[in-house]
Amino acid sequence: MPQDDAQLAGAKAKIASLEEEIKYLRAALPESLSISTTAAPTVIVAGHSVQEEGYEEVILLAVIMFMLMLWMVPFLRPFRYCCETRLHKVYPAITLINLLIFAVTLNQLCRISFNDVFFAIVKLFDVFLDSIEQVLIGISALFAIGIVWKFKDRVFEVLGVENAAAVFGDFRDWATCWSMRRFHPMEIVIWKVEGLPSARLHSPNDVFCEVSFGYNVTMKTRVHHRAGHSCTFKEALQLNFDPFDAERRLTLCIKSQEVIGDIELAKLQMGAEQVREMEEPDDNYDRSLVRGSMPESAWSSGRFRCIDLVPAGKVYLRFIPVSEDSKGCWESLLRT
Structure with missing residues (x-):
């Protein structure tokens, strides 16, 4: 019937407009808010399925440990005698070998790139600086307390306290509960x-x-x-x-x-x-x-x-x- 065909055509047009609007809204969303239902890629290791990204992180960590061990080789007993007078030549060679190993490893990894490693190092350095800042603030506070305690007698003298030594006492006073024996x-x-x-x-x-x-x-x-x-x-x-x-x-x-x-x-x-x-x-x-x-x-x-x-x-x-x-x-x- 002509009337039903007209209603069906109108419904299809409305559905098409809604689909276009949904596509527009999805495109407007940032990538961090987009919902993905794709499963994380896995790899089979010793008969067990593990996430590929975690597997590559373990490989990268093992390579970094191997590089550190190479830097320590000149100080080991078998190599120390022949390398102690040639450290200015040995360490540049070891550094070049480590950089080559690190570059080959990053090239073979699929989920970890150089940018990821760089920003991870920056993040660790930021955490290290924050920790150092907190430690320095604590040390400064302890140092200030020590200075005040060292010159407390002069401070009390300026404030007009006649016998400042009796205000705080020392270790023997606290240990003997202020006994005068x-x-x-x-x-x-x-x-x-x-x-x-x-x-x-x-x-x-x-x-x-x-x-x-x-x-x-x-x-x-x-x-x-x-x-x-x-x-x-x-x-x-x-x-x-x-x-x-x-x-x-x-x-x-x-x-x-x-x-x-x-x-x-x-x-x-x-x-x-x-x-x-x-x-x-x-x-x-x-x-x-x-x-x-x-x-x-x-x-x-x-x-x-x-x-x-x-x-x-x-x-x-x-x-x-x-x-x-x-x-x-x-x-x-x-x-x-």
């Missing part, structure tokens, strides 16, 4: 100083002594006005002493008081080992303090050690252990 009290007896340089040309030095050692708070004697180049202190300072601390140093500074601040005249630094050698036995210390010139007097010159100061001068010191129940060398004066 390794310390024992010790008394530094300062008799006098001699030969001090001048801080001012127009007036004598106003001398005082400042002592710092480890976790102890910095201690100072009174200021002796217009003492000049020599000064008799006759003062004692008590501090806690760790005889096995090899890092902390006893610092004794002779200073001159100024209107604003002070000027360092001379300085003495001693390690824990030196202090321990100069420390007197506990039973040798006569607690009765006598301000006389008798040899048995507590202030006689025979009882003190004369130590040179830097840059000039001398100081007379004694290091005396103190028992916990003792009040120090001044207890006899308090009784009178």
Whole structure:
């Protein structure tokens, strides 16, 4: 019937237009989104079917390992004696042989091309650079932490913290849970100083002594006005002493008081080992303090050690252990 033929012709025309539209849309799609139902090519290896691309990757890896082995041949014992003086000739020849082997291998492979190998090397190099970047960032952070830890005392000093060593402590403090049993009290007896340089040309030095050692708070004697180049202190300072601390140093500074601040005249630094050698036995210390010139007097010159100061001068010191129940060398004066 003419009407049915017309409807059939219209349907065929519509189907043809839809097919053209589908072809246009497929052509517009990128290759990465195109759907392929073609099976990956395989190859028979020892009676088993494996993907051809993976098989070629294994072959290429084996060839690369063989090339590395060829580069190591001059260092092997049978060849080392004849090649060690000809490395400038041997290695160029081995490199040319390796390049020839690599080119022949890529020519025989169907699924792997030179471009694939090149971009794989670029990708590996990119991953290597990213890893190196992360490692360098970590090392930089550790280095910065180490620098801050090394100069933490100076940083805290700038911030105004008086005894920065007691804020963090060291390994012995953490290992002993901040126990103070390794310390024992010790008394530094300062008799006098001699030969001090001048801080001012127009007036004598106003001398005082400042002592710092480890976790102890910095201690100072009174200021002796217009003492000049020599000064008799006759003062004692008590501090806690760790005889096995090899890092902390006893610092004794002779200073001159100024209107604003002070000027360092001379300085003495001693390690824990030196202090321990100069420390007197506990039973040798006569607690009765006598301000006389008798040899048995507590202030006689025979009882003190004369130590040179830097840059000039001398100081007379004694290091005396103190028992916990003792009040120090001044207890006899308090009784009178």
